[in-house]
Amino acid sequence: MYVAVKGGERAIDNAHAWLAEDRRGDTTVAELSVPQIREQLALAVNRVMAEGSLYDPDLAALAIKQARGDLIEAVFLIRAYRTTLPRFGTSIPVDTARMRVDRRISATFKDLPGGQILGPTFDYTHRLLDFKLAAEGAPLAPTPQAAPDMAPVPHVTALLDRDELIEATPDTGEAPPDLTRQPLELPANRALRLQALARADEGFILSLAYSTQRGYGRTHAFVGELRIGAVAVELEIPELGFAITIGEMTLTECETVNQFKGSRTEPPQFTRGYGLVLGQCERKSIAMSLVDRALRWKELGEDFTGAPAQDEEFVLSHADNVQATGFLEHIKLPHYVDFQAELELVRRLRAEALAQTQPSPRAAAE
Amino acid sequence: MSIMDRQNWMGLLARARPADLAALLPDLPQSQWLRPPEVGAVMVQGRTGGSGAPFHLGEITVTRCSLQLTCGTVGHAHVQGRDRDHAHRAALVDALMQTGAAADLQARILAPLARIETDARAARAGRAQATKVDFFTLVRGEDA
Structure with a gap:
């Protein structure tokens, strides 16, 4: 009932x-x-x-x-x-090579075209509390400016790609699946994994990425390039018959250069991990590229070591914090009837167990 | 008018800050809605490794509308964000740019918007360049 x-x-x-x-x-x-x-x-x-x-x-x-x-x-x-918004369409893929970069650094090459641009970073700050910020209205010193360079900054991996030192990432032309339209199905291709990772919980992805660095699915990642900046969003307008820029968005992109592989037929080559995140989310994009690379073990002919970051089902099923918090927090809501049933069951089992261990008074008298 | 011209002004209008466009076009000429402003989302794609196969990155809010001037010229707008007035003004300018008013509008609205955008981009790029690292090598012990 x-x-x-x-x-x-x-x-x-x-x-x-x-x-x-x-x-x-x-x-x-x-x-x-x-x-x-x-x-x-x-x-x-x-x-x-x-x-x-x-x-x-x-x-x-x-x-x-x-x-x-x-x-x-x-x-x-x-x-x-x-979920309340109608979907007007899907953009032309953003071109991050044409990003107007606020920040662009490489941990693999000191001197590279476009240079190392630090941007507004916490790196190299002393991590000491700044009590000046507790005082309101302190005037800011003007930010130094140099002569602007508006030329596009080439991708670091494109430099390696030129000499075939890194695996190519060809555009297969395959239409990517969309998590917001079809439920997650495993095994997932890389496009679906990247979509899931891009919207995944930063803390979860950070911990998984850290676990790969500590040896659970190690991939020897270098940050080939990290860039933050604005890209144009372009959309084909059917009634016009051509594409227009509908706006701009800030993105954070991380490309890792990872341990190489080679075979009898192919000379050794670096492999890649990729992270791309909406907005300025540096930690998340680095973590995403490490987890992306760890999940590629099968495609790259590596061993599955049982590491969580290699386990697609584990990663993709637990990365979404809205799903996770929904299921976690629902257990605090009323479960009176479920619990009542459990309570009845435990009482009955206890009664049966007690009846077996303690002989009835009549049995003792006999 | 070439398609490229139209792409350029529609892009400029979409990227403009709504307040800047409103300041340059305070009074709205008469028009009739073909599609009144509607807020929706566009799914944005990225490319694996920056240049490979596309994947779905996330959505962006967009407002679109279409209108017709009293002379019959049609204007369209798709602009980032949820500002209906922004879309309305962008569609009006798109329509007017296809009429005899184009030269006047180019000077009065599009040129100032382009200048605002160029200045803002240069200011940002200038700040970025100021944070570019100049490496220098210290003399090493064995070289001394």
Whole structure:
């Protein structure tokens, strides 16, 4: 028998009212605006866009405000919102070789065309708390500027590719599957894995990538190149019959150069891992490229060592934080009937077990 | 008008900040909606390894609309974000650029927008260049 129980409506309404009050916090402190979050908590905004899989800084900032800074909750809000949007089409693949780079570094070549451009990075900061930031309104010194160089910066792997020192990544012309349209099916091809990784939880991907560095599916990765900057988004417009730029987005791209392989027929060659993430998400893109490379073991004829980062089913089934948090957090919701059944069962089993170990009083008397 | 000209101005209008476009085109000429502004998403693709097979990276919000001027000229817009006024103005300029007003609009709206964009890009690229590393090699012990 299924028993429906109603109630708690008043408690829920009051809980939500209190949530709104707590979200606002101390009213003697100025309220945070959405543009303030967008501009001053930009990396949180970028993370919510990447994992929410929707590029819209204003919406991500709003979600962060609504979620009181709980970024997974904010990602959930963005994912829910995006399901309400009609899909106008699919862009022409973005050309990251034409990215206008804010940052571009290589750990493999010191001197390379375009140079090492640090950009606005935390690297080389001392990681000491800056109490000057606690004082409001401190004027900023002007940022130094040099003569701009608007020429496109070539990809580092293109330099290796020229001499066939690294595996080629030909465009097979195969139409990529879309996780947002068809449920995940395994085995997945690389395009599907990259889509899943691009929207995956940063913490999960970071830990998996770290595990490969520590030996669980080691791939000897060098960061061939890391670049952050703006690319144009182009869309074919059917009623016009040609493509137009509909906007620009900031992306973070990481290409790793990994351990080489060779065979009797092919001379040794470096292999590649790839990371591409919406927004400025450097840690995530590096981690993504390491996990992408680890997942390619079969295609590259490597051994499966049982490492979690090599296990496609493990990685892809657990990488999405909205799915994970949904299933995890649902166990706190009422399970009264399920539990009642378990309780009954345990009571009965205990009674049976006790009856066997303790002979009945009549048996003892006989 | 070539297709490339139209691609250029439609792209410039889509990339422009809505506030900049609104400041340059405060009054909206009469037009009739063929498709009123609608907010949706476009799935953006990347390429494996930057140049290989495409994959789905994530979506971007886009607002589109189509309109017709009283003279019958049709204008379209697809602009990033959820700003309906931005799409409306972009479609108006797209239509007007196909009329006799093109030269005036080019000077009054498109040229200033292009200048704003060029300046902003140069300012960013200048900051990036200032963070470019100049390596120098220290004299090593055995060379001294």
